[in-house]
Amino acid sequence: MANVTQNRPLSPHLQIYKPIPTMVMSIVHRITGGALYFGTILVAWWLIAAATGQGYFDLVNWIMGSIIGKIILLGYTWALLHHMLGGFRHFMWDLGYGFDKEFSTKVAKATIIASLCLTVLVWIIGIAIRL
Secondary structure, three states, X not given: OOOHHHHOOOOOOOOOOOOOHHXXXXXXXXXXXXXXXXXXXXXXXXXXXXXXXXXXXXXXXXXXXXXXXXXXXXXXXXXXXXXXXXXXXXXXXXXXXXXXXXXXXXXXXXXXXXXXXXXXXXXXXXXXXXX
């Protein structure tokens, strides 16, 4: 009798499974969680600069106000909102809801769309307040 397990991969991974929205959102949720560590360091840097003095605070504001700084802040905003919405999705699962395949796929797709829309909304409000 042949051993059918010899032809199977020992540990199936991304190259084996077909990506589905819930799997992709799980991976993105982990990546945004990691990105939030970096972004929190930036927030701490900004707060330390504010406490240090006007000159250093102006330097940090200039860096964060540059094109690269704004792109980083935009990414941080999206990561924060996306991770928050993913957390709501996980909380819903913790309560025992949303395990149906079709519903969970819809929620995964809605998470990415809502996070992008909320990011745009937050930046529009932020720019409008500055004007």
